[in-house]
Amino acid sequence: MGDSLWHTTLQQRIPESAISRVSAIDWTGTLVLNPLGFALVGPLAAGIGIRTTLIASALLTLGSTLVVLAVPTVRNLRADDLVVQPVPAG
Numbered sequence: 001m002g003d004s005l006w007h008t009t010l011q012q013r014i015p016e017s018a019i020s021r022v023s024a025i026d027w028t029g030t031l032v033l034n035p036l037g038f039a040l041v042g043p044l045a046a047g048i049g050i051r052t053t054l055i056a057s058a059l060l061t062l063g064s065t066l067v068v069l070a071v072p073t074v075r076n077l078r079a080d081d082l083v084v085q086p087v088p089a090g
C-alpha cells in the first residue's frame with residue numbers, strides 16, 4: 001500500500017519535468033540501501049538473536065514512520081486540494 005501511495009503522490013505533486021529525476025534518486029537509494037540491509041541483518045541476527053533483530057527492525061520501521069509523519073507538510077498532505085483536469089476521450 002505504501003508504494004501505491006508513494007507513486008500516486010509522486011505523480012500528483014512533482015512537476016512532470018522532475019519526475020524522472022526524483023524517481024532516479026528514489027531508485028538509487030533503494031538499490032544502495034537494500035543490499036546494505038541484507039548484508040547487515042545476518043550478522044546482527046547471529047549476534048543478538050532472530051527475535052531481537054525482528055523486534056528491533058519493527059521498532060526502527062515504526063520510529064522512522066513516526067518521524068516522517070511528524071513533519072507537518074507530510075501529515076497534512078491531502079489529495080482533495082488538487083485540481084484534476086479531465087482528459088478528453090479518444
